[in-house]
Structure formats: C-alpha cells, structure tokens
Amino acid sequence: MKTINIFLGTIQGVKNFVNTVSKLECDVDIVSGRYVIDAKSIMGIFSINLSEPVMVRIHADGEAAEEAAELLRPFQVK
Numbered sequence: 001m002k003t004i005n006i007f008l009g010t011i012q013g014v015k016n017f018v019n020t021v022s023k024l025e026c027d028v029d030i031v032s033g034r035y036v037i038d039a040k041s042i043m044g045i046f047s048i049n050l051s052e053p054v055m056v057r058i059h060a061d062g063e064a065a066e067e068a069a070e071l072l073r074p075f076q077v078k
Contacts, residue, residue, distance in 0.1 A: 002058040002065040006075040008050050017075055018042045024068050026060035053077045 008014050021028050021039045028039035032054045037044040039056060048054065058068045 002060070002069055004056050004058070004069055004072060005053045005077050006056050006072060007053045007077045008045070008075065013075070014042060014045050014050070017072075018045065020071055020075075024058075024071070026058060026064060026068060028059065028068070029057045031055040031057060 006017070008017055018040060030037045030039045030045060030048065032048040032052075035048055036057075037048060039045070056072065058065050058072075060068055
C-alpha cells in the first residue's frame with residue numbers, strides 16, 4: 001500500500017481525479033479525518049471537506065503502486 005497527499009479543491013479537479021483513478025485496476029481510497037471513501041466514487045468525494053488536502057491510499061504494491069502514484073502526481077501536494 002502506498003499513501004500520498006492530494007488537493008482537489010475544485011469541481012473540475014474532482015472530475016479529473018475520478019477519471020484518472022477509474023483507469024486504475026487497484027483499489028484507491030481517500031482518507032479525510034475518520035472517513036474512508038472509495039476514490040472512484042464522485043459522490044463520495046463530494047461528501048468530504050475538499051478545502052483541505054486529503055490522504056490517498058493506493059492498495060497495490062511494487063511497480064503497480066508506483067505507476068498509480070505517478071498518474072496521481074498532478075494532484076499531489078507536499
């Protein structure tokens with residue numbers, strides 16, 4: 001499992017993120033506080049606070065996790 005922090009901020013950002021994550025074969029979750037949401041669910045994402053960065057958990061190992069993280073790099077914050 002790999003974790004990264006992302007910021008979505010806008011409706012267009014959420015749409016782009018869901019379209020990108022939907023291409024992945026592995027499971028991806030968003031963690032916001034005590035909530036864990038399926039990152040492929042646009043309705044789920046809109047149920048959390050998008051004004052702050054959130055953590056993404058990529059449920060893959062090795063090369064698959066690195067490829068997924070690379071796809072999500074445009075959304076990543078340090």
